[in-house]
Amino acid sequence: MASIRMERLRKVFGKVVAVADVSLEIADGEFMVLLGPSGCGKTTMLRCLAGLERPDGGRVFIGDRDVTDAPPATRGIAMVFQSYAVFPHMTVRDNIAFGLRMRGVPPDKVRRRVEDGAALLQIDQLLDRYPAQLSGGQRQRVAVARAIVMQPEVLLMDEPLSNLDALLRLQMRAELKRLHEEVRSTTVYVTHDQVEALSLGQRIAVIRGGQVVQCDTPGRVYDAPANRFVGGFIGSPPMNFLDATLRRDGAGAAVEVGGARIPLPRAPQAADGGEVVVGIRPEHIAVQPAPSPDGVRARVVVLEPLGPQALLTVRAGAETLKVTTPVEFHAEPGAEVWLRFDAARIRLMDARTGDALAG
Amino acid sequence: MSAAARRALLALAVTGVGAWVLAPIVLIALASFTTRSQLYAWPRGVIPNPWSVETLRFFLQAQGVLQATWHSLVVAGLTIALAILIGAPAGYALSRFRFAGREAFRLAILGTKMFPATILAVPLAVSFIHWGLYDTLLGVAFVHTALALPFAIIITTSVFVGVPFELEEAAMTLGCGRLQAFLRVALPIALPGLAAAAIFTFVLSWNEVFAATILTLRTRTLPALVMNAVGSAGAPADFRFAAGFFMIVPALIIIMVIRRYLLTLWGVTVR
Structure with a gap:
């Protein structure tokens, strides 16, 4: 388990400032949602946390460790991608076991943890299938299981529900919340869906133009928006x-x-x-x-x-x-x-x- | 024009083009299964009577044919290895990275096709003699690699474009380094496409005659041997038919196998 700290994090693509000197602290075990419209820089922030993007300025700490220049493999993170990024040439079992094997966990332990993870996400019947034989919702579960079996200090999720249909999204949302209560990893969850943010987050950081506009509990963000943008972005229909x-x-x-x-x-x-x-x-x-x-x-x-x-x-x-x-x-x-x-x-x-x- | 008429016209055109390509292949195939005495008889039918492998056997037993076939296979093997080892990393780079001069590089790949081998023949032969590559299989393989590389790079680029980078990123978040992510995730997924590029390279090398002829004397590849036999030595018609058939068959089989990949070459599936 670990807390996360971003200090004056900055990332620029050409002339576009994607992340503009953001400082944000996320407590150990907290479920933090980064919420904002598309192109606001929330995914770039997450990718900086993951180590998939090199910041142009500022530092990133996970726990007490400065990981700004560390490769993703050594950060103690796991990530769920928007497109799931499930490996198509491996069975569900091998997909979930991939990270554990990379880490050199002994085979019998890998098998046990894969089975536990699959059971937690109710895909234990699908372990020998290939991703092409799964529905979108099932692939999504594989991606989450693959991240969770790593028992990461920090779990990063990039719009994990946006490719699911409405009913499935509702179901999966509740399940992710239950899952967080079980695994207790510090979680950073990126979404543009304000309902998702309100339902999942212990705190919500509303982001616009690469900056955190407001960071507070869902109740406060909803009832006391810091400005007109937040009020107009959150709530359906909005303020x-x-x-x-x-x-x-x-x-x-x-x-x-x-x-x-x-x-x-x-x-x-x-x-x-x-x-x-x-x-x-x-x-x-x-x-x-x-x-x-x-x-x-x-x-x-x-x-x-x-x-x-x-x-x-x-x-x-x-x-x-x-x-x-x-x-x-x-x-x-x-x-x-x-x-x-x-x-x-x-x-x-x-x-x-x-x-x-x-x- | 009505839709039916248009379709009829299209069918006619397709039949015409198909016949134009297929007729010589069919005639060569039929002739290579005809006995020698039958071939020289007049008048004779198109269909062999009786069917016979006598002509093909005569070809295969001719001086140097098996040796040249072996040479062709060695050259093709070397060419495939070189073209993939050089072409695949180039294709990967083109598909993954935006670097300065990327477009110029892509254009330069096609630019290499602007210089016909005929122009390069003499300087190439002189250089090869100088380097001790003349009349060696490795020398021929080098030239074939140069000819095959543009296609190898274009095909592998499209293959790697088809493998989402996110998969490699996912592997990296799960404990892989950059290279490991490539070897464990991108490469296995790209393998069928790379095989297609390899097969394409094989066909190119197997059929290439010009460079093989001017750069070798004794270590001839099969096309070079046949070219020489037909051109200078005046080989009989039955030898020519059998040789033609023997050389067409691998290309035909392979084209049928990789058709699927060629159709998806530009990232668009044409069905």
């Missing part, structure tokens, strides 16, 4: 944003949105009359048929029943908002409604920088 003006007086602070005045429970650090952006999640908006002083007027665009709840799209002024409503809710397109925001859940952001305002 709504509305332009607003901050008002402060003796009674406290409030925001004015499209004629409505919403009192805030905590005063943010911004001046009276300041331009702000109100960030509010779809489930924190209540829809009511009659006007009220803190209700934002809006017009129904469309209502989509989604099973457990319904998704309402409305227009308030120039902006389109998404609101989740109970399935019992009914509204005709074009109808006028009033939206009440849960004031405690509002995340205020600076209109210019998009950064969240401390409250």
